[in-house]
Amino acid sequence: MDNNIAKGKWNQVKGKVTEESGKLTGNKSQEIKGDAQQAAGKVQEQGGKIERVIKKQ
Secondary structure (H helix, E strand, O other): OOHHHHHHHHHHHHHHHHHHHHHHHOOHHHHHHHHHHHHHHHHHHHHHHHHHHHHHO
8 A cells, every 4th residue: 555545544544533532522623623634634545546546657
């Protein structure tokens, strides 16, 4: 697995944990931070997938 794909998945997991802890504590800013981290992780993962396709060509 490419480095960016793994890092992107890890950031998605960390973001989900942050979001859920924000929901449990009622901390809206933490929820938003978790959502943003998940989105960044998805972008990073997709970038890694695109990079892999480019390398194969």
